[in-house]
Amino acid sequence: MDFDLMITSFPKLLVATVVTLKLLSASLFFGLLLGLFFAILRINKNIFINKFAYGYSYVFRGTPLLVQIFIIYFGLGQIEYLRSTFLWVILKEPYWCAIIAFTLNTGAYTSEILRSAFQTIKPGIIEAGKSLGISNKIIFYKIQIPIAIRQSLPAYGNEIILMMKGTSLASTVTLMDLTGVAKYIISTTFKPIEVFIVAGGIYLFMTFIIHNLIKFLEKKYSFQ
């Protein structure tokens, strides 16, 4: 055990954790919006809209995240037309490519989580709203969405943890996030176990925090 290496690599890994957290928070924020949007499309009665939303979530849940990042980072740059538009400013940065890929990926999972939450809302609750003369729009925004969010908290907590682990793939497109820096230190010092313990410890700590935060929210917003 090389404790010196563990101590010296810890600050470097902490700096890299900031990158991981930035990637995570940005992709979760956009992913939640995208997921909510597609969940609403999924419960739409129009079969085309419905199938479109299903196709989106199927494709992004059925392929590895690594493929999605590579398509966006390496693949999209190949299209000449894209290079001439303003989108290129975003797409040439690995940072934004990673965020786009993570957003699309977590959006697909989130849409599934929210859809099942919408579908488990008891019809009686909506009927009660209607019988009180509340308009459909307000029933949706003030009754269905809050209940669905509460219902999906446990599953969404898992998704946050999965996404946190997913951000490690950003290191494959040259971003120096926690895993990227860990790999760099491993490949220069050839001491994988020490670095794994420190980097893994940071990841576990983040998992622990997220897990407890979700637990706290679940308790706070429970029905009892």
Add this chain to the structure above:
Amino acid sequence: MELLAFGKTGWGDELFYATLMTIAVSITAMLVGFVFAIIFTPLKLSKYKSLNLLGNFYTTVIRGVPELLVIYLFFFGGSGAIMYVASIFGYYEYIEINAFITGSLAIGIISGAYSTEVFRGAIQSIDKGQFEAAKVLGINKFVQFYKIILPQMLRLAIPNLSNVWQITLKDTSLISVTGLVEIMRQSYVAAGSTRDPLFFYSFAAVLYLLLTYISMKLINKLEVRYSRGY
């Protein structure tokens, strides 16, 4: 389309073998995972606190740390660990472990953590009366497990194991960083030499979709088979 031709001109045959490699790694990893699950599920269900702790440590650490980090640990640490063990026996030459073995072991350990959780959940959701009834009838522990608990457990576990399989299948794409030629690595090579990454990575995505689709269909059949009588 000529990019996908079989033979020397295209990448069709290479990608075909790469797909077989992905399937082989996934199945091996899943089986390795079962071995780990068989070891760690009893630990998690044990009466003893210390054994519980050991089981929880395994599942928590592996499920809380990114897959890529675990793979790097095995990739960079694997041969070092083997050489260390070999040095105890007086062997000092450089040993390189096969990428397939490292990869399936790394993914297997990850998949094992998820399988452990699935088995634990399935066993815990079997009615207590079943265990008690078996005990009352004087059936020994071994027969009780194989003839009574296992068949009921599988029915409950298969839908969740199908999720574990999907996770494992997708995780194999990460072994490409170690140089094992599976779908992702082969696409990377093909994209590099033809300068057509969009096509090859999209094709890789299609291959993965196909694999997940086919395995879903097969697992659904299995599910029907194990829910006979319900």
